Amino acid sequence: MTIFDLTLAELRAKLDNLELSAVEVTNAYLDRIATTNPDLNSFITVCDETAIAEAQAADQAIAAGEVAPLTGLPIAVKDIFNTAGLRTTCASRILENYVSPYDATAISRIKVQKAVIIGKLNMDEFAMGSSNENSAFGAVRNPWDLEHVPGGSSGGSAASIAAHQAAAALGTDTGGSVRQPAAHCSVVGLKPTYGRVSRYGVVAYASSLDQVGPVTRDVRDSALLLQAIAGYDSADSTSVETPVPDYQANLTGDLKGMRIGLPKEYFIEGLDEDVRKAVADAAATYRDLGAEIIEVSLPHTAYAVACYYLIATAEASSNLARYDGVRYGLRDENAEKLIDMYMQSRAAGFGTEVKRRIMLGTYALSSGYYDAYYIKAQKVRTLIRQDFLDVFEKVDTLLTPVAPTPAFALGEKTDDPLQMYLSDIYTIPVNLAGTCAMSLPCGFSEKGLPIGLQLIGKPFDEATMLRTAHAFEQATEWHKRTPNFKV
């Protein structure tokens, strides 16, 4: 047992009884990042100096008896969160030298508890991708097999937790970007209900879909970190003023009377056999635990990817219009005219996938195509959302695969954007519906790659979803396995 094997909850106990200090824990993690990052490339920025100063402040707070749940715990954050005084690149050349003048709300909420921010994590550029190969700072590798992708877009978040480079991480999920990498790296990733966590200070990709979520070792830690960041924020007018329950108190292990739905549209052709079997075994485990398993239908599932790639790209094209080389970010100094400065700065600063999505979104919003593509997609979104509202009349939680296959090889899908988009088929509908979902470890493929189980909860009922996840985790050992990577 080393420091790196400890969950947030276990570290909390050892910091509180002074068995460990925050400075000791932080130094241990900084050393581990130094030795492992050359192989994984999961960090864009490591906060050596500020992290030690934050750890010292946390130790003083603990000595003074002023302890919050996250005091002194080393947390890494996706490089999409504005962090005052630190570089925030969004894994893009266009923001390569951007230093945030302020903190995102999710950051200020963990800072107020004196958590230690240990570094900024690699990701797909502007959170656009499913493999973390679209980063201007290079691909992230999967600690379970360095020739495979960690998933994306929060690939650095998932890889860093699986490889024990931080105790917990924050990511963002627009179409599966927390859940899919969590599944590929065998960690726990949670996407809260839209509006549950403030988006203030999170670099925007698709504003009606983006949500902040925790990536952790286990379900209890997920509850702990969600607790810290959840709740209304006047700085985000789309955050929702609804009470935040005590998530940890809900982890009772009790599943009596729980109805779990298996949507038949999620178990179709294209689903890998190892994944199918692992998810079927998980359903059997739930039956043994006393839950009722019911087959249900989400009839518009097949349309979700098409719907998403119109809505998300349309919103992206609008959001990314702000990168014009005027107020911040890369500027092409050679352009003679102002409009050329815009066009050349953007051409030099954005990567291939970002350009592709801006183009698709601009097209979908352009005169003559707006109704046929954008409005049509928004109408289909209504049907997809209604599917979920209907099914939640019959069941409490849905159980599905997270991704159709385990992690794919580096380079396997980079030449075929559509194939890459289809790897998000089971996660995208949740974002369109706006509800909550999470990924937790549920097995391994024949080749030894992790498989994730997705639980989808009712809107704003993360508590029941976490209770359901926790009961599975208590009954299985999958979350205790760690990659044989520089142990």
Added chain:
Amino acid sequence: MRITRAEVEHVGRLARLALSDEELDSLTGEMDAILDYVEQLKALDTEGIVPTAHAVPMENAFRPDEVRPSFTPEQALSNAPDAIESAFRVRRVIE
């Protein structure tokens, strides 16, 4: 073909992206394939369906119009590629 190279070039201008010849070629093929895929949405009857712009039903969010702390000019200009006094500087736009 659902989209031509000339249309892609036009969209590039709308998106303020200076695209190379190679990029125009590859984007034309890729966008065509993606538009072909999204064509399946047309098979769905959405007559009378209200579009969803936002997943959580909510009214406009209002707040009192009060003076609150905000960025100083120095903070606002801290990432400016070029600044003069309290302004962002760009090339002359009026001849």
